[in-house]
Amino acid sequence: MGSMDEREAREVKAQVGDYVRELARHRVHAADVHAAAVPLALGLAPLADGGYGVAVRYRLGLPAVRSIARKVAEQVGPAADVRRTGRIRTLATPGGPAVTPRPPVVTARSLGETGRVRPLRPGVSIAHAKVSAGTLGAFVVVDGRMHALSNxxxxxxxxxxxxxxxxxxxxxxxxGRTARDKVGELAGRVELEPHGRATVDCAIALLDDPEVDLRYPVGPVTTTAVAVGNEEVAKVGRTTSVTHGRVTAIELDDVVVGYGEELGEIAFDGQIEVESTGGSAFSRGGDSGSLVYREDGVALGLLFAGSETGSENGSGLTYLNPIDAVLDALGATLAT
Incomplete structure (x- = not known):
């Protein structure tokens, strides 16, 4: 089976999905998998000729899943894009609050992803007072008021x-400390069920000061689009700052992401995958919440997770919620 158009690739993906679920009933229970799905994700993989194949992503270390991935690849043939991802986890900074001196106020745009930045801008460190640190991805308007968007x-x-x-x-x-560094209050979120299924990992904070800097390295990002694959993309994040990548899969279902003890592993559907086009990773811990946009400044997704392996340069893969799904779920629009 060679390159397909988008409709054909979706049909094959659906057929293969039924096959995977049938195999999983017999093979995966013994692998001690507790998520709401088998850790084998299927999606559409953009090919060099403009057509699509079937993206197959599976976790290292689970022989039953590796066997299923091999059988799927045999079924799909040359149009199968198979990658071993390792575990996929959220990308907030691990660990609790660090005991550090108060960071200086930073205004230079090339600095300060982990420092105290005023006015607020995309790409800086932000978090709930009892979370470690992630990234302020974008500013959005809900009910006429300015909010910060992240995971x-x-x-x-x-x-x-x-x-x-x-x-x-x-x-x-x-x-960051509550008495001096509070910039807003938790104002909305899409709930995540322990060991459940989801489409988005997102939340918003109502800002104390609505005067913010909307600019990204490419300028303001005020419009959105649906990812179709092969787009050249970028993001600015708390940990790795500005990085560049390419969309390597879309409409990925059953992306199983680890959330720690309280939420366990959650299976995400309809996700976007990105790999770095540079010599280092597209994202690392602390980059969760970054807005990922095309090189022409159109938003595609909200970064929330990453894998250990699977990219051509060995730095892992990054996973995004489609931005329109995020905004719809929150009743939000990008600030202009």
Whole structure:
């Protein structure tokens, strides 16, 4: 089976998905997999000729899943894009608050991803007062008021977080403290169910000061688009700053992401995958919440997770929620 158009690739993906679920009933239970899905993701892989293949992503270390991936590749043939991802995890900074001196206020645009930045801008450290640190991805408007957008696991962290909880910039892991660095309050989130299924990992904070700097390295990002594959993309994040990559898969279902003890592993559907086009990783811990945009400044997705392996340069793969799904779920629009 060679390159397909988008419709054909979706049909093959659906057929293969049924096959995977049938095989999994017999083979995966013994692999001690507790998520709501088999850790084998299927999506559409853009090919060099403009057509599509079937993206097959599986976790290292699970022989039953590796065997299923091999059988799927045999079924699909040359149009199968098979990659071993290793574990996929959220990309907030691990660990609790660091004991550090108060960071200086930073205004230079090339500096300060982990420092205290005023006015607020995309790409800086931010988090709930009881979370370590992630990235302020974008500014959005909800009910006519300015909010900061990031991930659930950055701005909320756990189901026990309450609306109105303080949001700090920088995040606690970067020296943020409630008394001096509060910039807003948790104002909305899309709930995540332990060991459940989801489409988005997102939350918003109502800002104390609505005067913000909307600019990214490419200028303001005020429009969105649906990813079709092979787009050249970039992001600015708390940890790795500005990085560049390429969309390597779209419409990925059953992307199983580790969230730690309280939420366990959650299976995400309809996701976007990016690999770095540079010599280093597209994202690392602390980059969760970054907005990923095309090189022409159109937003495609909200970064939330990454894998250990799977990219051509060996630095792992990055996973995004489609930005339109995020905004729709929150009732938000990008600020202009």
């Amino acid at each position: 659930y696991h950055v701005l909320s962290g756990t189901p026990s977080a309450a609306m109105g909880d303080p949001i700090l910039q920088p995040g606690p892991a970067d020296g």
